[in-house]
Amino acid sequence: MPLSIRPETPADSATIERLTTAAFLDAPHTSHTEQFIVNALRRAGMLSVSLVAEDDGVIVGHVALSPVRLSSGEEGWYGLGPISVLPERHGQGIGARLMTSALAELRALGASGCVLLGDPAFYQRFGFLPRPGLVLPDVPAEYFQAVSFTGHWPVAQVTYHDAFNATE
Numbered sequence: 001m002p003l004s005i006r007p008e009t010p011a012d013s014a015t016i017e018r019l020t021t022a023a024f025l026d027a028p029h030t031s032h033t034e035q036f037i038v039n040a041l042r043r044a045g046m047l048s049v050s051l052v053a054e055d056d057g058v059i060v061g062h063v064a065l066s067p068v069r070l071s072s073g074e075e076g077w078y079g080l081g082p083i084s085v086l087p088e089r090h091g092q093g094i095g096a097r098l099m100t101s102a103l104a105e106l107r108a109l110g111a112s113g114c115v116l117l118g119d120p121a122f123y124q125r126f127g128f129l130p131r132p133g134l135v136l137p138d139v140p141a142e143y144f145q146a147v148s149f150t151g152h153w154p155v156a157q158v159t160y161h162d163a164f165n166a167t168e
Contacts, residue, residue: 003094005101008050008062013042015059016052016084023084033167034082040163041066048078049105053085053094061085063098065106066163068115070134072156076112079160083118099126106149113148115158120145134158 008016020035041047046066053061061084068079080102085094103126106114115134116123120142128145133155136144146153 003053003055003060003097005051005053005097008047008052012052012059013039016050016062019059019062019086020082020084022086024082026087034084036166036168037082037164038062038064040166041161044161044163046161046163048109049102051098051101051105053098055089060089061094061098063102065102065114066161068161069159070154070156071159072154074112074154074156076110077154077158078106078111078114079158080114080116081118095122096125099123103147112150112152113146113154115144115146117144119143136160 016038017035020038024030024032024034041064047064048067049065051063052059063080063083065078065080068077070077083095083098103114115136116128117136117139120130123145127147130142130144131146131153133153134146135141136158
């Protein structure tokens, strides 16, 4: 059975937690709280898009998207992350498939755009670029990137949901 991307179900939450923990175990630039963030977003009803990559009945990847607040008051912007792939499955295109599917889901929702904090070398291929007027305080500007679905670029400070402060 080929790799498939589907929305998460309630039965997937424990598997997503284990997957996310494993994916970030040895990752650089991690707080090791990513699994807690996903759980807190889910509890708060803030997982606007939550997709899993499944291969032969086994979940091998996950991506979460949630609304972000812009200081300009503009709406329709989302934050992507965390995105997780089992370490033994890296380099097989699973993260790219999750990204493509997640962005398509946001477009279908009528989103204005998406922001993320991550490696420019990976995310630029999906249209993400640092935008000087769109900032996340206290992070290196080159790692905070955005893609606009409308061609409009807000000038604003971005705030993620409080779930991103979860530590358990």
